[in-house]
Amino acid sequence: MALNHQIREGDNPLITEEREKATFSTEALADELYGPTFAKRRRELSAAVLKMPELLDPYPHVFMDRPTKVANSMRKTVAVMEGASEIADITNRDEMGHLVCEAFGDDGFPLSIHFVMFLPAIQGQADDEQAEEWVHKAIQLQFIGTYAQTELGHGTNLRALETTATYDKNTQEFVLNTPTVSAYKWWPGNLGKTANVVVANAQLYIDGKNYGPHNFFVRIRDEETHQPMPGITVGDIGPKFGLNTNDNGFLKFDHVRIPRRSMLMRHSKVSPEGTYSPPVHPKLSYGAMIFVRATMIRMLAHSLLKASTIAIRYSCIRKQGEITRGAGEVKILDYQTQQHRLFTAMARGFAYWLVGQEIKQIYERIAEDVKQGNVDQLADLHALLSGMKSVVSFDAGKGIEQCRMACGGHGYSHASGLPEIYAVEVAGCTYEGENMVMLQQQARYLVKGVQKLAKGEELTSMLKYLGNNSNRRFRFAEAGSKIEDTLIQAMEYIARTTIQRVSARLDSLKESGLSDEDAWNENAVELTRASRTHTRLWIAVCFKDRVNRIQDPKIRAALQDILHLHLCYEVIDMSQYLLEGGYATGAQIAQVKDVLYKLLAKIRPNAVSYVDAYEVSDTELRSVLGRRDGNVYDNLLKWAQSNPLNNVEVLPAVEKHLMPMMKSAKSKL
DSSP states (O other): OOSOTTOOTTSOHHHHHHHTTOSSOHHHHHHHHHOHHHHHHHHHHHHHHHTOGGGSOSSOGGGSOHHHHHHHHHHHHHHHHHHHHHHSOTTOHHHHHHHHHHHHTTSOOTTHHIIIIIHHHHHHHSOHHHHHHHHHHHHTTSSOEEEEOOBSSOSSOGGGOOOEEEEETTTTEEEEEOOSGGGSEEOOTTTTTTOSEEEEEEEEEETTEEEEEEEEEEEOBOTTTOOBOTTEEEEEOOOOSSOTTSOOEEEEESSEEEEGGGBOOSSSEEOTTOOEEOOSSGGGGGHHHHHHHHHHHHHHHHHHHHHHHHHHHHHTTOBOSOSSTTSOOOBGGGSHHHHHHHHHHHHHHHHHHHHHHHHHHHHHHHHHHHHTTOOTTHHHHHHHHHHHHHHHHHHHHHHHHHHHHHTHHHHTSGGGSHHHHHHHHGGGGTTTSOHHHHHHHHHHHHHHHHHHHHTTOOOOGGGGGGGOTTOOSOOTTOTTOOHHHHHHHHHHHHHHHHHHHHHHHHHHHHHTTOOHHHHHHHTHHHHHHHHHHHHHHHHHHHHHHHHHTOOSHHHHHHHHHHHHHHHHHHHHHTHHHHHHTTSSOHHHHHHHHHHHHHHHHHHGGGHHHHHHHHOOOHHHHOOSTTOTTOOHHHHHHHHHHTSGGGGSSSOHHIIIIIHHHHHHHHHTO
16 A cells, blocks of 8 residues: 555656655654644545635636735635535634635635734733623624734834824723824735724823823724725725735724723723723733734745645656766756755755744743733743744745746746745745844844853753853764754854854943944844844754654654754754854765765655645645646646636737737838
8 A cells, every 4th residue: 555645546657656655654744744633624624625616716816817816805705704614613723724725825815814913912912891892703703803003114113103092081082193104004914905993003192101002993994884984094005026815905094083992901001090001011912913923933834835845746747857868858856956955945844834833832821821920931932933933934935936946937937836925925024023123132032141141040941052061062973973963962052152252242342332222233133143043943953852752653754854954954054153163174064965965865755745745735735836646737738728818819909009010010111
């Protein structure tokens, strides 16, 4: 019996012969990646969607203009929400998330921000009375909400947001106002035409004093007519690099009055008399953002693994050139350069996916602690997610682009599915905190760790390695050494010395007379590098621990190959730090490269089986190149022929403009 459960009759023989090489059960690996119960439910949901034509696009969505895309997505939204209860547990976030992926792919779900940001914001920041009023209605979709924070002139710097909420004691109302053009809310997803309520972030003013940004529940469209409410100006911001099914919007408040109890008051409160009560921790109001960053890691990993699936499958269909003269053309996946591009991207994808699951559990544990009033680990979580969001979004984007380029010219076509995956994924480098800002937020946490160490104070478990000065020599390939341990020790050395060096330089700049702010700015590039090294170390350690907990020895061995490839790639990529500090020699780095190249060859027979185990359906993948059956070329031709431009042989514009031009040119001869 074949170990790869994706083998079917009628598949391209080139893809079938790859699947027959599997040395592990792809179904067992899927169970490890998703959990056995959810892996089974994913397959059931994918099969159910195929039997519900109302959830499918009438023709490839990339051929639709933007109004048609938006209308099609709204049609499918109703179909999903009406049909979900028949095939899915609508209270299960993972099941509903998979159902949405099947129906909408990457380009946008009209209720995404409602469920991912708006609902968590009111669940986490509304007090019990407010939650009783709003949460059930939000879950039942009695209204559709979004989260309006970013403005035309300000994004990550929340303290500089210009929208104001001024408390009027006489009427016990807040007056929301957009004082300048740059204060327009700008970019919130599903704001333009879909949402009729928002959680709006605005500067709270009481008696002329600014208490900083706070969140307010505001109705922006009439619940009967969907027309904008008095004082509200709202619309769509226009086409974007990607996500064009999503109606990202703009919003202006013109002295809009809302009741006092419309301010979310679980953590901060304003009494009827105008007395302000602050939260016990300043980061508590960032709950929705922290939740999204925790969720993002798996979303970004998912995008990278989808791109890896497409590129690896296609690389087993595409033949080009000879390795041995006269032996005939070979699959492009047989070239080491192709393996290096794709297997390292896949390895990062698996690392980010499994680490993302760990982060989800960490977030849920700390969120529960916060509900009980324990905020001790909130700063650790905020720092971790700031670094993770930045590193994973950037490196996943690079990996997806490598997958696109590895597919040659066809990768540039929307038929590959890769342009859309890339355009959606790289948005993650900006939303929920611009990456350079996020890296510096984590850097502040790391610098404080070095300062604590110098004072002899105890470090959190995440930073304990900063005190390990005994790790001074690369022990790679020494007798008795384990490859994963020695590589992680090298990454510890890189992170520790980079953070210590950048902290020392910061102190030196201050001692030279620079202000704290100027010293920080003069050191900012090195600070972001320190954040990256720390985050990449944390990912590596977490990935190793997760893989080594796997009970099935064959699956553990399969993922250990991926783990070792990932660690080798990371160490080689940061090897300049090892050489600069004298921790390793050039010869030792060459040894790591040799191990990496051997791992590429070892992984090669199982390459298709690894991505098959991730189990992304053709419906979700939306890729001709990455089709499960490998029948690429016939379907690529069919896809091109379905292009609306081919509905007529001679375009009206050709008749109107080009043909007269050519006739005129001939008449002049």
